[in-house]
Amino acid sequence: MARLIVVSNRVATPTETKGSAGGLAVGVFGALKDAGGVWFGWSGDVVSETVANAGPTLDQEGPVTFATVGLTKKDYDQYYRGFSNATLWPVFHYRNDLARYERDEYAGYRRVNAWLAHKLVKLIEPDDIIWVHDYHLIPFAEALRSEGVRNRIGFFLHIPFPSPQVLQTIPPHEELVKSLCCYDLLGFQTRNDQQAFHDYIAREAHGTVRELGEATKPGKGAETAGEVEEEGVLEAYGRTLHTGVYRIGVFPDEIAEQAARYESRQHVLDLKQSLEGRKLIMSVDRLDYSKGLVERFQAFEQLLEHSPEWRGKVTLVQIAPPTRSDVASYKVIREELEREAGRINGRYSGLDYTPIRYLSQQYDRWKLMSLFRESQVGYVTPLHDGMNLVAKEYVAAQNPEDPGVLVLSIFAGAAAELAGALLVNPHDATGMSEALEHALSMPLEERKERYHTNMEALRRNDLGVWRDRFLSDLARVPHQR
Ligand code: ADQ
Secondary structure: OOOEEEEEEEOOOOOOOOOOOOHHHHHHHHHHHHHOEEEEEEEEEEOOHHHHHHOOEEEEEOOEEEEEEEEOHHHHHHHHHHHHHHHHHHHHOOOHHHOOOOHHHHHHHHHHHHHHHHHHHOOOOOOOEEEEEOHHHOOHHHHHHHOOOOOEEEEEOOOOOOOHHHHOOOOOHHHHHHHHOOOOEEEEOOHHHHHHHHHHHHHHOOOEEEEEOOOOOOOOOOOOOOOOOOEEEEEEOOEEEEEEEOOOOOOHHHHHHHHHHOOOOHHHHHHHHHHOOOEEEEEEOOEOHHHOHHHHHHHHHHHHHHOHHHOOOEEEEEEOOEOOOOOHHHHHHHHHHHHHHHHHHHHHOEOOEOOEEEEOOOOOHHHHHHHHHHOOEEEEOOOOEOOOHHHHHHHHOOOOOOOOEEEEEOOEHHHHOOOOOEEEOOOOHHHHHHHHHHHHOOOHHHHHHHHHHHHHHHHHOOHHHHHHHHHHHHHHOOOOO
């Protein structure tokens, strides 16, 4: 079996891959353990030029080598904070109003990709399969190819891919797409993302696109993951490459088990006691403008305004630790959210009632799952989201005998699979408040039915299926040496 090399902006630590860290780290590490290989990327540290150039640092964990490098302050500013998170992230989430473009940051982005690729080359063996993750590393295959690497290289995009017109707001859009064409296989979270990439290739790059298999039609029903082939064969910029849809999942039974085990822990009992019999709506996100937090608070406010019988009877707990706080737009969203929470609480709080509890700290993963299990509604309403694993984790954590209801944005990738959710448009505050009311009053039988529909989808397409499908497709795509 060929060895696997995983490349991602951040590398999980060996401890994170074992414990309760995000499912993705555990899932990718599972594939690395089976095949043996290397996990390569940034350590998360900002270091001096001498230290950066001395890397990578190697840590061995059984058959897996963790190879990490530090970034200099300049590289961090241009590659990570700049072009990745102040240009690509907002535009790929359709927020070009929040994006900025600086030529020197883009140059830094390409320079760091080339430098990282150069660092990795020495660790690559001729038959290794290379799997690159996410928007920070779009030019990575091109950089490897220019170092003479002829291995199979696949890329998975965790975030949405924007429609051509939106992508074109980034001045070097064509160079980015050209770089993507240096991969052998491109994986997207949803059919819409894949289609947007195909559209660019057909219309802007004058390439050819062949779509194999039956495309799933968007609409009310769920896309049946794993049952529909969604393969594209593209020719563009002198290369042939394949595309596919690989919906990332979770390990639902493990989450269910852990959530149940934590049910009687003190933090859950404390929460229950503090709610004094009120219903609980739970939201958990990284603090990010793509997650629709302000719109969510405002829809909750509408519920209290238009249905006074719910005042004092329902609490919204929003957990949202700050991320990327050195990017300007993240400071703005934080201030706006704190203002909205304060305003709404000022309006509807009583001496013994606070409608919104806004907690800006990180929580242990299993603790979160047990809080999901306690709540009657999972409120997941991003404005745009590649998949949104919180939605899947919420479903998996429910008590099958008394499950809560998922209220989910149509703009989360997960909406294509979770037919048992109440789907909402996050721009429609009234629609969202009606969905909340519907969820809060739903009879047990209907809740169970919806839960089972969702759980079946999660089991059919768990994290292992996502990983194995991508890797087996990458191993079989015809490959240009
Ligand atoms: P994220 O934008 O980080 O990921 P999401 O998929 O919702 O979004 O969360 C990833 C993980 O972080 C989940 O396991 C979740 O439990 C955890 N998490 C989120 N908020 C947390 C908090 N407050 N405390 C502790 N843990 C928290 C990107 C894309 C998504 C895509 C994933 C995976 O933006 O669309 O689903 O990658 O591909």
